[in-house]
Amino acid sequence: MEPILRTENLTIKFGGQTAVDHVDFVMPEKHFKSIIGPNGAGKTTFFNLISGELKPTEGDVFFRGESMANYSSVIRTRKGLGRSFQITNVFPNLTVIENVRLAVQSKEQIRYRLFRHFTAYKDLHIQAERLLEIVLLSGKANAFANQLSHGEKRKLEIAMLLALDTEVLLLDEPTAGMSLEEVPAILDVIKQIKQTGNKTILLIEHKMDMIMDLSDSIMVLFNGRLLADGTPTEIMDNETVQSAYLGGLYDEHLA
Amino acid sequence: MKNKFQVNNAILLVLVAALAVFPFVSDSRTWTILLTQIFIFSILAMSYDLLLGYTGIVSFGHAMFFGMGAYATAIMLNRLEPTLSVFFLSIAVGMVIAGVISFLIGLLTLRLKSHFFAMLTLAVSGLFLVLAEKWRTLTHGNDGFTFRAPEFFKDRMMFYLLVLACLVLVYFFLRRFVHSPLGRVLIAVRENEQRTKSLGFQTLHYKVIASVVAGVVASLAGSLYAISLRFVNTSVLTMDITLDALLMTIIGGVGTLIGPIIGAGVIELAQHYLSGLAKEHPIFERWIIFFGIIYILAVIFFPKGILGTIQYAFWKQKNKIPKVDVAAPSRKELTK
Numbered sequence: 001m002e003p004i005l006r007t008e009n010l011t012i013k014f015g016g017q018t019a020v021d022h023v024d025f026v027m028p029e030k031h032f033k034s035i036i037g038p039n040g041a042g043k044t045t046f047f048n049l050i051s052g053e054l055k056p057t058e059g060d061v062f063f064r065g066e067s068m069a070n071y072s073s074v075i076r077t078r079k080g081l082g083r084s085f086q087i088t089n090v091f092p093n094l095t096v097i098e099n100v101r102l103a104v105q106s107k108e109q110i111r112y113r114l115f116r117h118f119t120a121y122k123d124l125h126i127q128a129e130r131l132l133e134i135v136l137l138s139g140k141a142n143a144f145a146n147q148l149s150h151g152e153k154r155k156l157e158i159a160m161l162l163a164l165d166t167e168v169l170l171l172d173e174p175t176a177g178m179s180l181e182e183v184p185a186i187l188d189v190i191k192q193i194k195q196t197g198n199k200t201i202l203l204i205e206h207k208m209d210m211i212m213d214l215s216d217s218i219m220v221l222f223n224g225r226l227l228a229d230g231t232p233t234e235i236m237d238n239e240t241v242q243s244a245y246l247g248g249l250y251d252e253h254l255a
Numbered sequence: 256m257k258n259k260f261q262v263n264n265a266i267l268l269v270l271v272a273a274l275a276v277f278p279f280v281s282d283s284r285t286w287t288i289l290l291t292q293i294f295i296f297s298i299l300a301m302s303y304d305l306l307l308g309y310t311g312i313v314s315f316g317h318a319m320f321f322g323m324g325a326y327a328t329a330i331m332l333n334r335l336e337p338t339l340s341v342f343f344l345s346i347a348v349g350m351v352i353a354g355v356i357s358f359l360i361g362l363l364t365l366r367l368k369s370h371f372f373a374m375l376t377l378a379v380s381g382l383f384l385v386l387a388e389k390w391r392t393l394t395h396g397n398d399g400f401t402f403r404a405p406e407f408f409k410d411r412m413m414f415y416l417l418v419l420a421c422l423v424l425v426y427f428f429l430r431r432f433v434h435s436p437l438g439r440v441l442i443a444v445r446e447n448e449q450r451t452k453s454l455g456f457q458t459l460h461y462k463v464i465a466s467v468v469a470g471v472v473a474s475l476a477g478s479l480y481a482i483s484l485r486f487v488n489t490s491v492l493t494m495d496i497t498l499d500a501l502l503m504t505i506i507g508g509v510g511t512l513i514g515p516i517i518g519a520g521v522i523e524l525a526q527h528y529l530s531g532l533a534k535e536h537p538i539f540e541r542w543i544i545f546f547g548i549i550y551i552l553a554v555i556f557f558p559k560g561i562l563g564t565i566q567y568a569f570w571k572q573k574n575k576i577p578k579v580d581v582a583a584p585s586r587k588e589l590t591k
Contacts, residue, residue, distance in 0.1 A: 051453070077455035085453075091446040102443050105436055106455040112464070114435035121436060164454065 002065045004029040004200050005081075005168055009059030010049055019045040021224035022059065027168075027202065032194055034203045034211040036235075037221035038244070043204045044086055046221065047170050050202075051083045052076040063168070077106075082166030086173045086204070088153040092146035096137060096156055099145055100128040103163035131159045135189055151182035158189055169193070171203045175210070183207070190214060212236075220244065271423055278412040288483075291415050293523045294422045295479045299496070300503035300515030301429055302472035307501070308510035309433055310465040311445030312365070313373045316380030317500055320357060320470040322492035324349035324477025326387065326394060329487035333402035342405050342482070349474040357470030361463040377494075384492040399488020408482060418479050422516075425472055429512055432468065441465055445510075473500075502546070506553050508560030517561050525549070 005027035012020045020042045027033060035043050048054040050061050052073035061068040068076055077083075091099050104127045105111075119125070132138045135155040140148060145156060154174055161169060174190065175183050187210055193199055194214060205211050211218060212232050219229040220241050228238050235241055278287050299321055306312040327349030328342065335341045364375045387394045394400075408414040432438050443451040444458050451458050481487045490496075499522065500515075507518025529542035538544075557564045 053453075072452075074452050074455055074457050077453060083453065085450075089447065089450050089453075091443055091450065093446055094442065098439070102439060102451075103454050105439065110436045111440070111456065112437055112460075114432055114437040116436075117431065117434050118436050118439050119434075124436075160454070 003027055004031075004064055005050070005202075006062040006065075007050070007059065008062065010046070010056055010061065011058035012045060012049060012054060013057045019224050020049060020056075020221075023221075023224075023226045025219060025226060025229065027200060029167075030197060030200055032201045032203070032214055032216045034205055034215040034218045035221060036205070036208075036211060036218060037227075041221040042224040043221055044172055045224075047083060047172050047202075047204065051081055051170060077164065077166065080167040081170065082161050082164040082168065083170035084157045084161045084172055084174060086176055088150070088157060090145045090153060090156055090160070093144060095142050095144055096148065097125070097128050097132065097141040099156055100131050100159050100163050101125060103160040104128050104131070107163060107165050128163065131163050134162065134192065135159045136185055151178045151186075154178060154182075154186060155189070158186065162193070167198075168200045168202065171201065171205075173204050173206065175205065175207060183210070187213075271419070274419055275416065278415050284411065287411050287415050289523065289527055291411070291418050291483055293520050294415075294418045295476050295483060296499065296503060296523060297422055297516040297519040298425050298479070299473055299476035300500050300507065300519045301425060301512055302469040302476065303497075303500035304504045304509060304512065304515045305429060305433070305441075305465055305469045305472070307504055308514075309438065309445060310441045310462055311369075311448075312462060312466065313369055314376045314466070314469075315373050315494070315497055316360075316376030316378075317469070317473055318492050318494065318496035319380040319383045320353040320473035321477035321480070321496050321500075322383065322387065322489075323353045323356065324474030324479075325481040325487050325491040326477075327352060327474070328478040328481045329400070329402050330393065332404065333400065337403040337405050339405045339407050342478075346475060346478045349478050350471045353470040353474035354467050357467045358463060361466040362459075365459055365462040365466065380492065380494075380497070384489060387489045387492055394487075394489070397489050399486060399490075401486045404482050404485050414482065418483075421475065421479060425475065426512060426516070429468075429472070433512070437461070437464065502550060504560075506550070506560055508562030508564075508566075511560075511562050511566070514560050514562040521561070522546075 003026045007023055007025050010020055010023045010025075011018065023046065035046065037043055045054065049056050050068075052068065052071060052075075063076070063079060063081060068081075071079070091102070094102075101124050104124045105121075108121075108124065110121060110124070129138070129141065132141055135158050137152060137155050137159060140152060145153065148156060154176070158171075158174055161171070171190070174186050178186065190201075190203070191214065194201065203211070203214070215232055217230060218232055218235045220227040220235060220238075222244050227244060228235055228241050230238070274290070277290070281287075299317075302320075303314075303317050306314050306317070324346070328345040331341055331345035331348065360376075360379055364372050364379070367375065388396050390396075404414075408417075433441065440451065440456050440461050443454075443456070444461055448458050451461075477491060480491065503518035503522050504515045505518070506521055507516065508514025525546070526542065529545055530540070532542075533540040553560070559567055
């Protein structure tokens with residue numbers, strides 16, 4: 001069966017620096033894969049290449065067997081590659097519900113209509129409200145996004161991603177910068193999404209317990225290269241991975 | 256929500272009715288002309304705010320669309336015949352030209368980052384200014400030309416009413432436009448363009464649509480302006496017009512539709528009175544100096560503009576009330 005998402009030789013160079021280095025990866029449908037690796041390993045860059053924010057120097061991304069090379073991030077989102085951002089990226093001066101409603105509007109393909117008042121599209125509002133319930137933000141629906149705490153903004157980010165209802169979800173460190181007590185709520189949300197069973201999820205995270213708990217497979221990036229890809233237990237037993245994390249490869253590389 | 260909406264609409268209707276009755280009550284020629292001028296610039300400022308306030312596009316070339324309308328109307332009334340039907344036709348022609356040109360310019364330039372876009376709009380509008388200066392057979396260059404307005408407008412009151420009707424129509428049209436799903440996306444573009452893209456909206460399309468609508472509306476303002484003077488020259492294409500629109504929008508309140516109307520009123524009235532004061536002291540001949548000062552003070556102390564500041568004050572007050580309400584039940588319990 002054709003995997004839903006695949007990269008071939010995916011490479012990007014910034015000047016002399018190779019941030020993502022010939023990565024071949026395969027993502028079966030409805031699979032949950034986590035990406036780990038030390039800071040600067042190229043995880044977010046890899047996401048940017050998949051979602052179309054960056055153009056690869058070499059190689060290509062395939063979604064359902066179709067080359068994405070000529071598609072901008074806009075088209076990729078419409079085709080089914082949705083992403084959340086590591087650095088919170090919402091509409092600061094709009095209310096929470098409006099943030100989500102915009103995403104729902106995109107999913108419903110209400111793009112160029114200008115004859116009816118937006119409140120006439122009740123369904124958008126209802127869907128947005130339901131999503132806020134899922135991420136436990138209902139109470140903040142009418143607050144402005146810039147009034148939210150960091151953790152709440154992360155939840156909003158997830159609600160917006162869910163609103164797009166894309167087949168593939170690219171989650172870039174959904175718990176980044178969150179306090180410990182806020183993490184379980186996000187974890188629950190991600191678990192819920194996983195349990196519905198119709199999404200393919202790619203997750204970047206640092207919290208190992210969370211990754212072990214959720215992932216069907218884990219891939220390890222190191223200096224832009226794909227170091228290993230396997231089930232959680234395989235990865236934990238992998239010596240190269242261990243040394244990468246324990247510092248062996250670090251020292252070797254720096255020397 | 257609905258209630259507030261209805262109250263606002265009611266206030267607006269009363270205001271419009273009062274303005275419509277005004278020329279029947281007062282026969283002050285000065286005021287009729289001044290108000291007509293205010294309405295015309297309100298239309299221009301609203302169209303500018305669609306770009307600046309709603310979509311977050313800074314354009315320094317908005318005058319070119321205003322000028323296109325003004326020249327379309329002036330030239331057609333001059334060359335054909337000064338009748339109402341030619342006048343309406345000229346408005347339509349101006350709008351179509353402005354629409355096509357803003358579409359082409361938008362498509363070419365709106366891909367650029369905001370400040371590069373702003374510079375390009377400046378350059379393009381400069382191009383149109385030079386074109387109008389040099390194409391003397393059509394425009395009579397810098398000197399411009401006078402023309403006869405349709406007989407119908409000999410009565411200043413009729414023209415006043417027509418302009419008021421245009422203002423009301425444009426206001427309701429733009430209000431619907433910014434409150435449509437499409438308008439919501441424009442606001443999203445202003446807030447965070449890159450994020451809007453990643454939600455799957457082709458932001459370039461939205462920016463082009465906004466600039467076409469703004470261009471078409473500005474052209475209408477230009478057509479009316481030409482009639483109000485019965486004269487046109489290259490000044491309608493100059494930076495001054497764009498700056499006026501910018502000033503009115505910023506002083507009135509960016510990102511609202513009523514704001515630019517208030518701004519147009521304030522600036523036109525100030526212009527009128529400040530230049531009138533020149534009889535008292537010669538410094539008022541340089542009233543533009545005061546404008547500079549007002550402008551600087553407004554940007555520093557009222558960055559939201561007149562309307563924005565008022566709205567914010569209301570909003571703050573409204574959001575204070577729930578806090579009192581939270582405390583209220585305990586007080587109730589005490590009195591039990």
